Amino acid sequence: MNVTLQTAGFLLRPAQVGDAEPIARYLNDLDVSGNLARVPFPYHLADAKAWLRSRVPGLPAEETNLTIELPGEGLAGHVGFHRGPQGPIIGYWLGKPFWGRGIMTAAVTASLDWFFDATSHDTIYSGVFHFNAASLAIQRKLGFTETGRSQLLCLARNAEVEHIDTKLTRSVWKARAQ
Numbered sequence: 001m002n003v004t005l006q007t008a009g010f011l012l013r014p015a016q017v018g019d020a021e022p023i024a025r026y027l028n029d030l031d032v033s034g035n036l037a038r039v040p041f042p043y044h045l046a047d048a049k050a051w052l053r054s055r056v057p058g059l060p061a062e063e064t065n066l067t068i069e070l071p072g073e074g075l076a077g078h079v080g081f082h083r084g085p086q087g088p089i090i091g092y093w094l095g096k097p098f099w100g101r102g103i104m105t106a107a108v109t110a111s112l113d114w115f116f117d118a119t120s121h122d123t124i125y126s127g128v129f130h131f132n133a134a135s136l137a138i139q140r141k142l143g144f145t146e147t148g149r150s151q152l153l154c155l156a157r158n159a160e161v162e163h164i165d166t167k168l169t170r171s172v173w174k175a176r177a178q
């Protein structure tokens with residue numbers, strides 16, 4: 001879906017062809033890609049261009065990606081949804097220059113508000129590699145609960161890594177949002 005959301009501090013918008021350079025710049029950083037399951041390292045401009053080609057119009061809500069665009073600073077990161085074995089999964093990343101400003105808490109909040117309104121899913125899944133305290137803090141703050149541990153392939157590290165599995169239910173989200 002082509003979704004655009006305006007938050008108090010920034011825009012969430014569909015990815016564009018011109019995004020390849022900043023995406024490659026920020027993802028070619030093991031501190032970012034090493035916390036993600038599906039992003040290789042090193043990460044080249046060609047990887048960003050190939051990913052952007054996959055963002056064809058008309059994708060369903062469960063495959064939507066939202067680009068975080070900061071006024072005056074441009075592309076800062078992404079929030080994305082994809083399909084998992086149990087249901088939809090939310091993932092996200094922010095370029096290192098933008099960490100620690102509350103941006104991802106706000107971006108995930110806006111994305112979840114949109115997703116639960118746009119779909120009938122009762123549960124959304126996520127998780128973090130076991131060392132990712134900042135991302136776990138975001139998820140706990142937003143109402144995600146831990147469901148267990150698994151081993152998940154981290155492409156950038158070319159290794160299976162212990163993963164804390166989490167989920168968020170619609171009822172918890174709606175109770176929190178009121």
Ligand SMILES: CC(C)(COP(=O)(O)OP(=O)(O)OC[C@H]1O[C@@H](n2cnc3c(N)ncnc32)[C@H](O)[C@@H]1OP(=O)(O)O)[C@@H](O)C(=O)NCCC(=O)NCCS
Nearest residue numbers: 032035092093094099100101102103104105133134135137
């Ligand atoms: C994880 C990431 C998304 C955080 O983005 P961010 O905009 O800096 O996050 P926010 O500022 O909104 O919130 C981070 C929270 O983690 C907390 N935090 C940060 N470092 C922490 C640490 N080492 N231990 C515990 N909590 C920590 C912050 O205090 C903050 O919580 P608060 O708002 O209650 O104070 C960003 O660092 C990133 O993209 N990292 C690389 C990719 C990644 O990890 N993606 C997620 C994969 S699951």
